Amino acid sequence: MSTVEDFTEEAGLFYERLGLSRTAGRVVGHLLASDDDGADAPELCERLAVAKSSMSVALRQLDQAGMVERFRRRGERRDRYRLTEDVFGRAFRAKMAEFDAFQELAARGLAAVGDDPRRRRRLENMRDMYAFMADRFPALLDEWEASR
Numbered sequence: 001m002s003t004v005e006d007f008t009e010e011a012g013l014f015y016e017r018l019g020l021s022r023t024a025g026r027v028v029g030h031l032l033a034s035d036d037d038g039a040d041a042p043e044l045c046e047r048l049a050v051a052k053s054s055m056s057v058a059l060r061q062l063d064q065a066g067m068v069e070r071f072r073r074r075g076e077r078r079d080r081y082r083l084t085e086d087v088f089g090r091a092f093r094a095k096m097a098e099f100d101a102f103q104e105l106a107a108r109g110l111a112a113v114g115d116d117p118r119r120r121r122r123l124e125n126m127r128d129m130y131a132f133m134a135d136r137f138p139a140l141l142d143e144w145e146a147s148r
Contacts, residue, residue, distance in 0.1 A: 007032075007033055011028055011030075012029060020062075021058055023050050023058040031068070037082070041059060066084060066090045068087075069083075089145060093141060099130045099137075102130040103127050103130045103134070106127035110124065
């Protein structure tokens with residue numbers, strides 16, 4: 001049977017493959033599987049057995065990506081962290097900004113390869129796929145948000 005700790009480690013590896021640090025991924029996993037009260041940095045360090053410096057970098061990365069939010073309980077001095085309300089929608093919208101960069105890269109590749117149909121086909125496919133996603137995904141996310 002899988003434990004919360006196993007899930008947290010699996011999340012760390014999963015998010016690492018997506019470009020976050022493993023520690024940031026473990027934080028996401030921990031916060032996904034914990035109560036809504038969040039945790040402060042020292043608590044996260046202890047629960048995840050992570051150095052303070054690594055946790056600081058991970059929390060900054062998650063904060064800048066809009067995946068976590070800081071808050072304080074009344075009367076406490078430490079910031080606490082919890083996942084943002086629509087963490088996955090926000091993360092996906094942020095990734096959608098990269099669609100234009102993929103299209104621009106494909107355009108530069110098309111200019112570089114000239115008229116060779118074999119090499120153009122791959123680059124055109126790349127350009128067209130990201131153009132399709134850039135066109136369709138915003139409406140899909142809006143539909144998702146409206147359905148909630």
